[in-house]
Amino acid sequence: MPETITYDALLSRIQAHDGAAHDVFDPATGALIGRAPVEDESALERAVERAHAAQPRWAALSDDARRAYLHDAADAVERWAEPLAELLSREQGKPLEGLNARFEVGGCVAWLRATADTPLPHEVVVDDESTFAEMHYRPIGVVGAITPWNWPMMIAIWQIAPALRMGNTVVAKPAQSTDLSGLAIAAILNIVLPEGVLITVTGSGRTIGQALAAHPSVGKIMFTGSTEVGKQIIEASAGNVTRLTLELGGNDAGIVLPDVDPAAIAEGLFWGAFINTGQTCAALKRLYVHDDVYDDVVSHLAAFAAAVPMGVGLDTGNLLGPLQNRKQYETVARLVSAARDSGARIVLGGEPDPAAAGHFYPTTIIADIDPHNPLVVEEQFGPALPVIRYSDIDGVVALANESEFGLGASVWSRDRAAAQEVAGRLQAGTVWINSHGGLHPMVPFGGAKHSGYGREFGIEGLKAVSEPQVVVG
């Protein structure tokens, strides 16, 4: 019998059928969509043991064999793409269309294939009369993969695919508010992967996540989430000298120079800030605009923003959705209230509908705001963008760099050399020119300062999940 590729078939593979579980609700409608298992530390212990036992066989395969598995996994995700996107939309809230659920599933396929195809040959570091030395990249062992709820399938793939490619096995711990999405993407990969190579354990971060980070048989933790939890992972893993890649919070600045065409950049600014309804680590979260073009940039941006539909993800035409959870909704509401109370000008939005069933916060743009207002200083992680006026480039660079975060930044100008000069003064892991937040599987990505350390993607990303070994002679 061929597999039945439907949403119900996907849900029945991953739902809790017995044992401890929690209800999962659609953040757009409040409807119950399923039940997710809640596992305990003994399940984590069993998972690490299984992954540890499976690792030598997986590592003993040739690199080509593991690359073929990743392509087979990409084929499986392509076959199941529509049910995966539907689940993502129902559980995370993001619409099917636009840079949302189908786009995220497509990103999983693209990253699986790119990770399979990235070459990582031995590197000759010295070859002279006295010495021949090469760098080889060996597996670490078991990798723990801990993910957030904003891009729950794609970020899982960012961690899992390179770890598998390099001969590690993986124990994955999804964010509890999107654990069906984490279970689903792993279940589809497991249609093709050998037993024990990828195991998902669901449950609370404070128990399962902490135990994974502290486990002596886990050689590396790939973590994406908040800076606060990142610090807890550093502490939990220190005793085992566990390797860490930490992709943490961000509060990306965008700096608009005075020579821009405000109409031409409005769309790029909007999607830089509002992709995934603002719930993106490297979204543009504070926009600094030169006084000469300030009013025009604000009005073109607000006009573009007002026309972008927000609503239930499965309804045709919507490009923005709800906040994924109530806690995040409350953070955005608190920060917008603080901005309003300070006398900042609400150009668009700012008035959520109290009767809405889901966690919808309207697209909000706030102008004439103090650079030290909480909406500017804190990470809002939602659809509310502060636009700050500036007149002095040294001053605005200093403001951009004041943040403890340093994930991304952008500079907007018709003059590439001028933009690059400003880019060179910004403390951020990535600086985009005339765009914000675009990622590519071959371009290393990661943060400076409290946005974390280590780099994902491309050759750097493969090296990050391997143990470098120098072979001399």
Ligand code: TAP
């Ligand atoms: P967190 O609360 O940090 O949760 C992230 C993950 O860590 C979840 O799976 C969580 O499990 C788990 N966790 C919680 N406490 C833990 C502990 N003590 N030990 C180990 N694991 C623990 O973040 P979030 O709310 O999901 O995501 C929002 C934040 O992530 C934002 O700051 C955002 O900027 C950042 N983020 C960064 C990036 C990149 S690439 N830099 C990408 C996306 C998001 P539970 O869900 O069960 O608590």
